[in-house]
Amino acid sequence: MMHQKILSGTPTALTGLDAHLRLDGLTKRYGDSLAVAALDLAVPKGELVALLGPSGCGKTTTLRMIAGLITPSDGRIVVGGNDITQMPVYKRDMGLVFQSYALFPHMTVAKNVAFGLEMRAVPKPEIEKRVKEALAMVRLEALAERKPRELSGGQQQRVALARALVIRPSILLLDEPLSNLDAKLRDEMRNEIRDIQQNLGITAVFVTHDQVEALSMCDKVVVMKGGKLEQVGTPVDVYEQPATPFVASFVGRTNRLDGVAKGDGTVFIGSAAVRVPGRPGGNVEIMVRPHRIRLSDGDGAAGEGLNRLDGRLTRVTFVGDLLQYHVDVGGMEMVVEAASDHGRGFRKVGAPVSLSWRIEDTMVFGRAA
Template identity: 85%
Template sequence: MMHQTILSGSPTVSDDRDVHLRLDGLTKTYGNSVAVSALDLSVPKGELVALLGPSGCGKTTTLRMVAGLIQPTGGRIVVGSNDITAMPTYRRDMGLVFQSYALFPHMTVAKNVAFGLEMRSVPKAEIERRVKEALAMVRLEALAERKPRELSGGQQQRVALARALVIRPSILLLDEPLSNLDAKLRDEMRNEIRDIQQSLGITAVFVTHDQVEALSMCDKVVVMRAGKLEQVGTPIDVYEHPATPFVASFVGRTNRLEGRARGDGTVDVGPMSVRVPGRPGGNVEIMVRPHRIRLLDADAAQGASGEGTNLLSGRLTRVTFVGDLLQYQVDVGGTEIVVEAASDHGRGIRSVGSPVALAWRVEDTMVFGRSA
């Protein structure tokens, strides 16, 4: 259950239990510009961890420093007990899957997958066996002799994944590998990557700006902003107990309202009074996720009132059909609040202009302090 009081916003990190990858004060600057700032992170062995954040937050720079493609300005990268900060990429025992797939167009699928093994001088018979196993893992055995141009986007992504895994890396690094796929293929590949990662027990770091990918695939989510960690936690922790307003709004949709807390568990937001968890004081920002709000007919609102429920009256200003959801925009005393509800085959859609009521549990209200 969400029960949010004013938080300091300091990020939490994983404990050192069976840590496989550790970043200590990892920093990257370009002149006066700081891309990554003193980042500390511990990744236990066998976990899939997402680096999540908007463009320019430093997540891809962090991944490339771990891979050895970018040299850090400061800090350390430790795998097991070994400091690999200065180690060249080819010695790091890491498999990389890029957004662009980076397949060799003149090579067959089998040759693409075999390339890393050939560079390591693995015996030919061993290469053939391991390539066959890797292609079976991603269900591409029948396409071994095709060229990349003869494959769909999803198939090319599977080849890139097989090529990264065939070398049996200690760590798998994935840089937005699903961003070029359509929605249905992204869903399929999310499940496939997660299943393979779990079956192999491999430690993996996954860069994405897509909250759904991070929440649905990963053991831990690392939310980044402007080169710094905002929060580290399980998907449920980050979604239900965001440490900062940025995390709350980036990881999931939310309504954001500014107000003045009275110190008695209520916040004045314009003409509205909203009850919140705890007894914050001063200027605050409150947030409520759209799917946690119930949209009621105005004449049925009184039945929803109660000690643990916020109840507000408003007027419906817009209805948007988005497939499985209906998004309602409601004007409440000059403030717009968005509500999401199941579309139910298009039945029961309320008319724009109709009076409505909004109800949500007090415990579903997130509260954050803000400056005056």
């Protein structure tokens, strides 16, 4: 891994004149506050792209500007080569799925799905045909005459998706559509949305703060912080080769340790030394993901190509399929994750342990003195 990149933090943006959706310097200000700062992004036709980041990072504002619900302060939105920045929302060929679903409670499922077609004055026979197709796509044909209150959360989610897709939009926009569902249903709906998007070949932008959703569903992940782009890449790119410390810590779990690099591939963390990729120098921050660390008993030298730190076990947490071990290493806490084994494998709190991991699994970033 090239994390010796003591990285500058410059994001890798998707570019290209052939992009189906392109944002050029898209900016939104609210008074003196900059919600989105000169965002450049290109989304190829047929790709599902996630806007990922914490609350307040600008991802929903970006989505709403694309939809036409918020007017940009600067920049352009281009779809299929056409500048739609000033186009009203009802003229944009986009389907929207909101976090709240926004279904009409007095209408049946079929009427909810048909609403967008009726507003477009589509002939009634065509409406009936397309509504039936859309409900079949989300497996709700049998519930066409029910009201939203008679549906489960997952079924309401499917209605909202069918309503967005029935107009056959050029772009599908999804604003945290799974956040109101329980964990098991979120897993199911992730797969359903991805399958439908791929089968239709539709371009989609998905807003989420959930790293699992972004990594498991999307072709590209756009990580945002403070209204700015931190990194754009495939799920593997942003997880395995994060461009900044923020991306490394936000996309997946990680241990963060401050150290001093000697320029020969050695970093001192307190009195302990570890090896890192490349030859960084000066003050650095190293990161290691918990599941890449092996926990063992006793002392001994590190194996070939491995780093090793000794410490004392302070806490063990059982989280179903994982055991999380919290280890004090010279006054710093490190977390190790290991598969649970039918409730076995618990170690005694207070016991001395050793942590080891491959040198190439060490991420290195420069930091201020």
